[in-house]
Amino acid sequence: MTVMMDTGNRIAAKAAVMAKPEVVAAYPITPQTTLVEAIAEYVARGEYTGEYICVESEHSAMCACIGASAAGSRTFTATSSHGLLLMHEMLHWAALARLPVVMCNINRVIGPGWNIWVDENDSISQRDTGWIQFYCSSNQEIFDTVIQAFKLAEHEKVVLPVMVNLNAFILSHTSMPAEIPDQHVVDEYLGKYVPKWKLDIDNPTTFGNIIGPVHYYKVRRAMQDAQLNAKKLIPQIAKEWSKLSGYFHGDLLEYYKCDGAEHILLSMGAIGAESKIAIDELQKAGQKIGLARVRVIRPFPTEEIIKLGKQADLVVIDRNISVGLEGALFTEVKAALYGESDAKATGFIAGLGGKDVTYKDIETMCRKSMKGKAKEQEWYGVEE
Amino acid sequence: MKKYPVETSLSYPKLGAMGKTGSWRVFKPILDKKKCVKCLRCWIFCPEGSIRREKDDSVNIDYDFCKGCGVCANECNVKAIIMEREEAKKK
Numbered sequence: 001m002t003v004m005m006d007t008g009n010r011i012a013a014k015a016a017v018m019a020k021p022e023v024v025a026a027y028p029i030t031p032q033t034t035l036v037e038a039i040a041e042y043v044a045r046g047e048y049t050g051e052y053i054c055v056e057s058e059h060s061a062m063c064a065c066i067g068a069s070a071a072g073s074r075t076f077t078a079t080s081s082h083g084l085l086l087m088h089e090m091l092h093w094a095a096l097a098r099l100p101v102v103m104c105n106i107n108r109v110i111g112p113g114w115n116i117w118v119d120e121n122d123s124i125s126q127r128d129t130g131w132i133q134f135y136c137s138s139n140q141e142i143f144d145t146v147i148q149a150f151k152l153a154e155h156e157k158v159v160l161p162v163m164v165n166l167n168a169f170i171l172s173h174t175s176m177p178a179e180i181p182d183q184h185v186v187d188e189y190l191g192k193y194v195p196k197w198k199l200d201i202d203n204p205t206t207f208g209n210i211i212g213p214v215h216y217y218k219v220r221r222a223m224q225d226a227q228l229n230a231k232k233l234i235p236q237i238a239k240e241w242s243k244l245s246g247y248f249h250g251d252l253l254e255y256y257k258c259d260g261a262e263h264i265l266l267s268m269g270a271i272g273a274e275s276k277i278a279i280d281e282l283q284k285a286g287q288k289i290g291l292a293r294v295r296v297i298r299p300f301p302t303e304e305i306i307k308l309g310k311q312a313d314l315v316v317i318d319r320n321i322s323v324g325l326e327g328a329l330f331t332e333v334k335a336a337l338y339g340e341s342d343a344k345a346t347g348f349i350a351g352l353g354g355k356d357v358t359y360k361d362i363e364t365m366c367r368k369s370m371k372g373k374a375k376e377q378e379w380y381g382v383e384e
Numbered sequence: 385m386k387k388y389p390v391e392t393s394l395s396y397p398k399l400g401a402m403g404k405t406g407s408w409r410v411f412k413p414i415l416d417k418k419k420c421v422k423c424l425r426c427w428i429f430c431p432e433g434s435i436r437r438e439k440d441d442s443v444n445i446d447y448d449f450c451k452g453c454g455v456c457a458n459e460c461n462v463k464a465i466i467m468e469r470e471e472a473k474k475k
Contacts, residue, residue, distance in 0.1 A: 206394070219392055
């Protein structure tokens with residue numbers, strides 16, 4: 001074991017290289033660039049010996065991963081914001097083709113106006129593609145989640161692509177220490193990749209051909225089943241990794257000081273980490289509030305949210321907006337509660353366009369909600 | 385039926401995976417074996433592999449899969465293949 005003091009991007013690159021993908025295909029985009037540059041450095045030093053393909057766009061990056069994965073290779077890529085959006089068609093493709101590609105997405109604002117800071121609209125707008133989605137809140141969690149992502153994606157009951165999200169700059173470009181296990185620990189945990197299906201000249205198949213309604217319907221249902229299988233497997237896979245690495249960041253959610261809480265805050269990504277400080281402060285002031293940081297939004301942790309709704313009223317912070325409705329997490333939390341709990345839920349939009357969200361801001365939102373003074377849906381911190 | 389490892393758009397090659405596509409045919413190629421010189425141009429040009437090449441290099445047309453495109457008739461140097469309109473199917 002060694003301690004690596006580095007940025008989220010470079011720690012993600014370390015994890016990716018240690019998972020030994022046979023193919024990495026990537027196209028640089030701020031703020032993901034230093035991640036793929038770090039992998040290129042591993043190539044230059046001879047520490048990464050897989051195929052590193054520099055492509056001409058993100059669409060091509062995902063296509064190359066799809067091709068490589070279909071040929072039976074473990075594959076990795078990384079992107080951000082507009083790059084992710086350019087991949088959109090192929091995201092559906094990878095998931096429908098049941099190819100366990102692993103990708104890091106650095107959450108960045110979508111333009112115009114041109115802005116490279118954090119918000120989560122890029123990945124939130126890819127929720128329906130069939131990809132499993134994780135959101136990290138520290139560099140250690142990034143390392144551990146990338147490793148777990150390969151395990152989950154390739155699991156025979158899942159066989160779906162996995163997206164590991166980390167917030168622009170707050171994580172991607174901030175140095176924090178992370179414990180890196182020895183290579184043999186990762187090797188033993190992941191094992192050799194055995195593809196569930198592949199293009200194989202010794203056992204020829206036609207792939208991506210026309211299929212009629214009867215079969216297509218079954219393909220969609222099988223994807224849904226695989227996502228629900230993933231929901232059961234995520235806690236188990238996290239636990240197995242924690243035994244080897246000593247790190248556990250939660251399963252579908254990370255619970256923080258929820259015992260006896262009458263309000264529970266739900267947040268994601270870097271706001272999820274900042275929320276812990278806010279909860280500490282609020283509890284010091286005698287407030288009965290805990291935190292459930294949402295690590296996974298696909299598959300959505302419906303049962304866990306219902307459980308929270310039976311315990312407490314909920315405060316949801318979204319760093320995204322489904323324009324014309326509200327924050328996406330807020331909508332989905334309420335949908336989970338429907339018919340199951342009378343919990344009151346209030347939703348805040350915060351930090352769009354990379355606007356800073358400090359623990360003080362989170363405290364303010366929580367206090368307003370706990371006092372019953374928050375509207376059902378509020379925009380926090382818009383400067384008029 | 386072969387079991388698929390995962391439910392996606394995969395299929396294994398087999399005869400007539402898409403059904404008997406010969407039913408799409410409007411014009412039917414008719415081979416006059418007396419005129420045929422077994423040159424096998426029709427076998428080379430048939431886009432659907434519907435010309436069956438027999439052991440003695442004589443040819444037969446597989447009407448289960450021939451879609452009636454007429455390429456064989458067009459390519460035949462000795463005019464041994466003519467195209468005839470399929471009779472309307474009796475209801």
